[in-house]
Amino acid sequence: MKTYKDKIKYFDLILAVVISFILIKLINNYQIFLTSLNKIISIISPFIFAFIIAYILNPLMKCFEKRFKLKRGISLLLTYVVIILGFSLFINYLLPKISSNLLDILKSIPQFATASQEWFNKILTNKEINNLMNYSGNFDLKPDFLISKASNILSTTLNALISKTLSFTNYFIKWVFGFIISIYILADKEKFIESGKRFIYIVLKEDKGFKFINFFKNLNYMIGLYIGTKAIDSSIIAILAFIGLTLLKSPYSLLIALIVGITNMIPYFGPFIGMVIGFIINVFFSPIKALFVLLFLFLLQQFDGWYLDPKLIGGKVGLSPFWIIFAVTLGGGLYGPIGMILAVPIMAVIKMYLDKFLLRYDKGISNKEVEKSSK
16 A cells, blocks of 8 residues: 555656656747747836836835834835936936937037048148158058048947937836836835745745845845945046036036946946047047046046045955956946946855855864864
8 A cells, every 4th residue: 555655756756757848848949938938028027127116216215214214105205206306307407418419419420520530631641640650661541441430330329329218218118117016016015025035935945045035135235235335426426527527618518427427337447438438529529628538537537446436335345356347347248237237246245155155165174174183
């Protein structure tokens, strides 16, 4: 007669066979599976956006609750009032100026190309430069070719930027729905967190579930610490850049300052990108002014790197420059600009756990050595 344990063994065997069969079918028909998965993600994307929005707005709501001792409903209302007012100000005042600057640059590309060609021709007519080119022998510079290539690259980049901006409007309705749904998520966030914890404990059991939850707690803390302080740092740099560029009478000072602030979020590479863009935009109007803008942005980034950034972030992330550059390169290669920004806090958490693992390993070796020496 079959016992209860034998029945469980047969059931586990049947379950393993069924799961193996399903996995084989999924591997053989992975394209259909990916298509279906993309459709499902597209359908539930408003809920995904809602969780992202709720995660971003949660610190502001917690600030109202803890610092001002307000109830959840009032804190929630104030949070969304502040966000809606911020978006309204951005749409009414900043967005039209930024859009007009981008369109103006796009329209001015032929003039920039002509001015650059004239500038190159003036340089090439210089006797000393001609002698240097003739002396080198192999040097064959074709300014028309270079200018046409440069203008094509700039035009393609700006067109791609505008097309991306227009394609983003296709997600506008989903983001609006996500914004509305996020209100309900923040209102009952404790219930969602508790349900998520219970599910993790059921699937991973208590010990592994606790480690899994603890890992994401550390990740959440590190992302909040890094992104929050870096956002404050970049906002200060953007404001200082706008003031300095306005005093230097730089064209498109608001657009350049915004680019400097956004790119400053990316460690090491970001400030360089902002400086180069500011220089390129100004060089078409005045090469001398472009050099002053480049020098000003360089000094501003030195102030950020040597004083402001260490003052705000300091050594809280706990990563050496090598690991930061490695994380930014890897994150950017995999997920673009968002990956570059999130790579540093994620790498910081991974390094923290790796250090703990190595410390345990070193302790294990030292304990074994002690045991061997005592024998």
